[in-house]
Each structure stands twice: as structure tokens, then as C-alpha cells.
Amino acid sequence: xxxxxxxxxxxxxxxxxxxxxxxxxxxxxxxxxxxxxxxxxxxxxxxxxxxxxxxxxxxxxxxxxxxxxxxxxxxxxxxxxxxxxxxxxxxxxxxxxxxxxxxxxxxxxxxxxxxxxxxxxxxxxxxxxxxxxxxxxxxxxxxxxxxxxxxxxxxxxxxxxxxxxxxxxxxxxxxxxxxxxxxxxxxxxxxxxxx
Numbered sequence: 001x002x003x004x005x006x007x008x009x010x011x012x013x014x015x016x017x018x019x020x021x022x023x024x025x026x027x028x029x030x031x032x033x034x035x036x037x038x039x040x041x042x043x044x045x046x047x048x049x050x051x052x053x054x055x056x057x058x059x060x061x062x063x064x065x066x067x068x069x070x071x072x073x074x075x076x077x078x079x080x081x082x083x084x085x086x087x088x089x090x091x092x093x094x095x096x097x098x099x100x101x102x103x104x105x106x107x108x109x110x111x112x113x114x115x116x117x118x119x120x121x122x123x124x125x126x127x128x129x130x131x132x133x134x135x136x137x138x139x140x141x142x143x144x145x146x147x148x149x150x151x152x153x154x155x156x157x158x159x160x161x162x163x164x165x166x167x168x169x170x171x172x173x174x175x176x177x178x179x180x181x182x183x184x185x186x187x188x189x190x191x192x193x194x195x
Contacts, residue, residue: 001031001034001037001069002022004065005022005037005041005045005065006018006019006022008059008061008062008065009021009022009045009049009062011059011061012049012053012059013049013052013053017052021045021048021049022045024044024048025040025041025044025045025048026040027174029176029178034068034069034070034072035069035070035072037069038066038067038069038070039178039182040178041062041065041066041069042066043177043178043181043182044177044178046058046062047148047149047150049062051150088186088187088188089188089189089190090162090167090187090188090189090190091118091190091191092116092117092118092119092162092163092165092167092189093118093119093120093121093165095121095123098116098118098121098122098123099116099123101116101123101167102114102115102116102123102124102125103125105167105169106125106127108169108171108180108183109175110171110172110174110175110176111169111170111171111175112126112127112128112155112170112171112172113125113126113127113128113130113131113168113169113170113171114126114167114168114169114170115133115166115167115168115169116165116167116168117133117134117137117165117166117167117168118163118164118165119163119164119165122165126170131155131157131170133157133159133166133168133170136148136157136159136168137159137161137166137168140159140161141161145159145161146160146161146185147159147160147161147181147184147185149177149180149181151173153173154172154173155170155171155172155173156170156171156172156173156175156177156180157169157170157171158171158177158180158181158184159184160184160185160187162187162188162189163189163191167184167187169184
């Protein structure tokens with residue numbers, strides 16, 4: 001699978017750059033199933049490729065490659081995956097719920113800081129010097145983002161927009177990005193669910 005992925009990526013970047021993209025994504029763990037390869041591309045390689053090149057959406061060849069990997073998943077596993085991916089409604093305007101969410105996220109392995117920000121307040125927990133995530137959230141909000149991550153030096157920063165607020169996580173760059181993003185994508189604004 002890696003060879004076919006490298007061939008597709010080499011259509012857009014140099015072979016060496018394609019190898020680097022894949023190698024960096026694989027530091028998070030080598031996928032064992034086709035659907036894991038699809039997730040690796042969607043959550044690890046595609047955001048990096050988009051950062052490097054002016055793509056608005058995933059190129060057709062890469063999208064087809066991901067779709068093909070997803071179609072190789074056994075139906076029973078897909079159903080179990082859908083069950084496991086139930087949404088978690090969060091209310092960022094309730095101080096107690098904000099604090100509980102921040103504490104839970106701060107306990108995740110590799111996480112060094114959490115910001116849970118609503119319109120009426122925020123909860124910040126950092127092991128060390130705080131990182132200001134508001135500027136990134138405001139800038140990305142103009143672009144219509146829902147979930148975003150980037151690596152800055154030794155830190156990874158991930159954001160999930162929820163209504164007018166957001167959930168932000170700062171972590172060691174060795175963290176399993178796919179698992180982290182999956183967890184963030186499960187979060188939905190309680191107001192959107194209710195109405």
C-alpha cells in the first residue's frame with residue numbers, strides 16, 4: 001500500500017518529499033488494516049500536503065485511493081467502528097462541564113495543555129508555560145475549519161471548533177495524531193444536537 005501511496009503523492013511533490021510525508025505520518029504507528037491506511041492519509045498526510053500546496057480539496061487520485069482502502073474494510077468492522085464513533089455533545093457555556101472536559105483531555109497520554117473556550121468563559125490547564133490558541137482559532141475560523149492540527153517544533157497543537165468556541169490541545173509531537181483527531185471530531189456542540 002505504501003508504494004501505491006508514494007506513486008500518487010509523487011504526482012504532486014518530489015519523490016523525496018513524498019517519502020518524507022509518509023515517513024513522518026508512519027512515526028505515529030504503521031497501519032495494519034486498509035482502513036487504517038485511509039485514516040493515516042486523511043488525518044496525517046493530507047493536512048501536511050494541503051499546507052505545502054494550494055489545494056482546496058483532496059486531489060482525485062488520492063481521494064480514490066482513500067475510498068478504495070475504505071471499501072476494503074469488512075462490513076462488520078465498519079458497523080462496530082460507527083458504533084464506537086458516537087458523538088459526544090459538549091456544552092462550552094457551562095463552567096462545570098467545561099472544567100470536566102478540560103480535566104479529562106489533560107489526562108490523555110502526551111497532552112501538555114488544554115483550552116476549552118466558550119463565549120462566556122474558558123478553562124485552561126497547562127503543565128508548564130501556557131500556549132495562546134485564540135489567534136489560531138480566530139484565523140482558522142475565517143477559513144471555515146472544524147478540526148485542525150499543526151506541529152511547531154516539539155509540540156503538536158490541535159483545535160476543534162464548536163459553535164463560537166473551541167477545544168484546543170497542546171501535546172508532545174510523538175502523540176498518536178489519528179487517535180487525538182478522532183477524539184476531537186467526536187465532540188459536537190450540545191446546542192447543535194438539541195436544535
